[in-house]
Amino acid sequence: xxxxxxxxxxxxxxxxxxxxxxxxxxxxxxxxxxxxxxxxxxxxxxxxxxxxxxxxxxxxxxxxxxxxxxxxxxxxxxxxxxxxxxxxxxxxxxxxxxxxxxxxxxxxxxxxxxxxx
Amino acid sequence: xxxxxxxxxxxxxxxxxxxxxxxxxxxxxxxxxxxxxxxxxxxxxxxxxxxxxxxxxxxxxxxxxxxxxxxxxxxxxxxxxxxxxxxxxxxxxxxxxxxxxxxxxxxxxxxx
Numbered sequence: 001x002x003x004x005x006x007x008x009x010x011x012x013x014x015x016x017x018x019x020x021x022x023x024x025x026x027x028x029x030x031x032x033x034x035x036x037x038x039x040x041x042x043x044x045x046x047x048x049x050x051x052x053x054x055x056x057x058x059x060x061x062x063x064x065x066x067x068x069x070x071x072x073x074x075x076x077x078x079x080x081x082x083x084x085x086x087x088x089x090x091x092x093x094x095x096x097x098x099x100x101x102x103x104x105x106x107x108x109x110x111x112x113x114x115x116x117x
Numbered sequence: 118x119x120x121x122x123x124x125x126x127x128x129x130x131x132x133x134x135x136x137x138x139x140x141x142x143x144x145x146x147x148x149x150x151x152x153x154x155x156x157x158x159x160x161x162x163x164x165x166x167x168x169x170x171x172x173x174x175x176x177x178x179x180x181x182x183x184x185x186x187x188x189x190x191x192x193x194x195x196x197x198x199x200x201x202x203x204x205x206x207x208x209x210x211x212x213x214x215x216x217x218x219x220x221x222x223x224x225x226x227x228x229x
Contacts, residue, residue, distance in 0.1 A: 006160070034216060043204075044161070044219040093160050095217070105151055105208060106217055108160035 001027050002098045006109025013084055013116055021079045021112045023094030029074035030096035034106075035067075038091040050077045084116040120144070121205045126224040129199075135192040137223050139205030142186040147209050150181060152190045154201040155222070161204065164190065195227045 003026045013019050023033060031052050036044040048064075050056040050071035058064045066088075068080040077096075081088055094109040122140040129135040141150060149168050153161040165172055165179045167188070172179045178191040192199055204222040 004160075036219075043221050044155075046216055046218060049216055091158070095160075105149075105163070105166065107163065108153075111158065111160045113158065 002096075002107045003027055004030070004094060004096050004107050004109045006094050006112055008112060009110060010113045011115070013114070015085055015116055016083055018080055018082045019084055019114060021081075021092055021094075021114075023077045023079070023096070023109050025075045025096050028096075028099055030077070031074060031099075032097040033071060033077040034095040034097075035069060035077075035079050036093045036095065038093060038111075044093060047079075081114065084114070086116045089114055089116045120207050120218070121220050123203070123205055123220060123223045125221065126226065128226045128228055129192075129195045131197060131227050131229050132194055135195040135199065135225060135227070137190040137192075137203050137205075137225065138187065139190070140187050141205070141207050144185050144207050148207045149209070150179065150185075150188050151206045151208055151217075152177070152179065153204045153206065154199075155204065156198075156201045161219075164203075195225075197227050197229065199225065200227045201225060 005024045007022045033050045035047045037047050038044045046059050047062045048056045048058045048069050050069045052071050052074050056069035071077040091111050091113050093111045095106050149166050151166040152164040155161045165177050167179045167181055181188045202222040202224050204219050
């Protein structure tokens with residue numbers, strides 16, 4: 001239980017275009033989701049926290065107008081990378097807080113490899 | 118900043134126990150210790166968590182020192198599929214809302 005599905009797993013886009021990444025909780029309601037970015041050989045860096053029905057909270061240094069987060073329902077959060085550039089190429093991972101019925105705390109999506117050419 | 122420190126890398130022979138240490142000297146009383154691992158190009162996978170007692174599940178054992186300032190994750194019989202980066206994290210309470218900050222983790226290489 002407590003599965004998060006992330007889609008797409010890989011995407012290649014042209015510089016200047018926008019890309020949307022979806023994160024769905026399949027068997028639970030996710031009131032809080034987190035978005036991470038991971039560059040090669042580095043750890044996960046938290047980008048933002050999204051709460052259902054409210055604006056996302058961004059970490060320092062993350063441009064909120066570039067990385068649009070929408071958490072419109074209890075099972076779906078989306079991250080849109082707008083006007084993507086090659087330096088945005090990275091591995092993006094979502095995570096959801098599991099409700100108290102589970103002791104596991106957090107569950108993670110399988111990640112999206114974004115390549116901007 | 119991450120509240121844990123771990124060795125950058127470790128090797129372990131296949132079939133042997135892998136013992137991964139973690140220092141969390143500033144842990145506070147309501148914080149749990151969580152362990153996750155990340156296999157290359159995948160999302161992190163939950164392994165185990167604990168507060169102060171030692172814990173065991175089908176994947177691993179977690180040994181927490183009495184002062185709770187450090188812990189060790191034990192993979193009893195490492196296999197090649199256990200090659201991954203292992204992250205030790207402290208978080209206020211199981212299921213509670215607290216953003217998770219990842220440190221650099223330990224890259225475990227299981228050797229045939």
